[in-house]
Amino acid sequence: MAKKPANAKSAARKNAPVKASANAGKAFFGTASMDFLERYLNNASPTGFESGGQRLWLDYIKPWVDSSFTDNYGTAVGVINPEAKYKVVIEAHADEISWFVHYITKDGFIYVRRNGGSDHMIAPSKRVNIHTDNGIVKAVFGWPAIHVRTPKNDPTPALDNIFLDCGCATKEEVEALGVHVGCVITYEDEFMVLNKNTFTGRALDNRMGGFMIAEVARMLKAEKVKLPFGLYIVNSVQEEVGLRGAEMIVERIRPNLALVTDVTHDTQTPLMNKIQSGDVACGQGPVLAYGPAVHNNVLKTVIAAATKAKLPFQRAAVSRATGTDTDAFAYGAAGVPSALISLPLRYMHTTVESVNKQDVENVVRLIAACLRSLKGNEDWRYIK
Numbered sequence: 001m002a003k004k005p006a007n008a009k010s011a012a013r014k015n016a017p018v019k020a021s022a023n024a025g026k027a028f029f030g031t032a033s034m035d036f037l038e039r040y041l042n043n044a045s046p047t048g049f050e051s052g053g054q055r056l057w058l059d060y061i062k063p064w065v066d067s068s069f070t071d072n073y074g075t076a077v078g079v080i081n082p083e084a085k086y087k088v089v090i091e092a093h094a095d096e097i098s099w100f101v102h103y104i105t106k107d108g109f110i111y112v113r114r115n116g117g118s119d120h121m122i123a124p125s126k127r128v129n130i131h132t133d134n135g136i137v138k139a140v141f142g143w144p145a146i147h148v149r150t151p152k153n154d155p156t157p158a159l160d161n162i163f164l165d166c167g168c169a170t171k172e173e174v175e176a177l178g179v180h181v182g183c184v185i186t187y188e189d190e191f192m193v194l195n196k197n198t199f200t201g202r203a204l205d206n207r208m209g210g211f212m213i214a215e216v217a218r219m220l221k222a223e224k225v226k227l228p229f230g231l232y233i234v235n236s237v238q239e240e241v242g243l244r245g246a247e248m249i250v251e252r253i254r255p256n257l258a259l260v261t262d263v264t265h266d267t268q269t270p271l272m273n274k275i276q277s278g279d280v281a282c283g284q285g286p287v288l289a290y291g292p293a294v295h296n297n298v299l300k301t302v303i304a305a306a307t308k309a310k311l312p313f314q315r316a317a318v319s320r321a322t323g324t325d326t327d328a329f330a331y332g333a334a335g336v337p338s339a340l341i342s343l344p345l346r347y348m349h350t351t352v353e354s355v356n357k358q359d360v361e362n363v364v365r366l367i368a369a370c371l372r373s374l375k376g377n378e379d380w381r382y383i384k
Ligand SMILES: [Zn+2]
Pocket: 001, 002, 003, 205, 206, 240, 349
C-alpha cells in the first residue's frame, strides 16, 4: 500500500465474526506454495528494480496460465483465455519500499533517500543489503549509543540523520565495493511464522498479494474451472511511488473489470487509533473498501460471492482515494469498474509486517469465488 498524504482519513467497521472456512482442517497452502512464498518474500524487489521477483513469480504461475507477458517497466501478466473479448483483471503489486544511496561522505558514511514510503523511525540498528553490480554489499544503520545521549542530545531518527556504515573509512573505499549514488538498499529481514498462524517479514506489502493472485490461478486450475472470459493475473511494478505500474498496464489491457488486492492496516495493536484508522482486525477476514473509486455494482458482486461461499469479510471506508492500485484501474482506460479486497496487516512498512494465515486463505477463496460468479458479459454501468 502506498503511503497516503497525511490528510487522507479513513474509517472502518467490522463485520460478522469469523466463520470456519469451507475446507477447515485441510492445509490450503501446500509445500510448493509455502516454498514459493518464502523464496518470493526473501527475494528483494525494490520499486523500479522488480525484475528478479517478477521472474520468480512468472515461473511459479506458468503451469496455471495459457500465456504471459511483461511490459516495458516490468509489470508481469499471466493470462487464462487470452483470446476472450471480455477481460477481467486480478491484481497485486510486486514492488517493495527501499532506500537509495544518496550521498557518500568523505569518511565513508552513506546518507539515503526514500524509494517509496520507507520509515526512518525503524532504521537505526538495522542490517541492510546494498544492491550493486558486484552483488550485495552489507551495511548497517548506525546510531549513537544510549550512554552518550543526553536530554539535550537525544536525536530522533529522521531522514537527514540516519546513516549507513559499510565498514569503510573513506568514500574511495565505499566506491571500491561497487557502491555508488543510486544503488538501492533493502533490509535483510526474512520470512518467519509466528504461532503457526502469522506470517511475518519484510514487504508482505504487497508480495502477499502477488502470492494470493497466483494461488487463485492454482486453485482455478486444480478445480478445473472453465472461465467464460479472459483472466489477466497482473503483478504490477512501482505501486509504492504512486501506483505507476498499474497506471501503465490498465491502458495496455483495458479490462472490463478489475479486482485489486493489497494490504490494509489492522488497528488492534497498541498505539493505533480506531477513530482515525477504523476497526480492522487480522483474523477477521478480507477487508472490502467503500469509496468513490470502488464500483458499487462490483462491490455488491463481491459481497454476494463472499456470502454464498460463507467467507468472512470486514468493511472499511476510504476517503478521496484508496491509496492502492484500485485508483489507477478505476480512473484509467476511461474508467474500469473496480473493487479492492484487502488483507489486514500489522506494522506496515516495517520489517516485521504481519498477516494472519487464515486471512490469506480467505482472500484467495474470495477472489476465486468472485471469478466463478461472473458470466463474462456483465455491464457494470450505474445508469443503462
Ligand atoms: Zn506499501
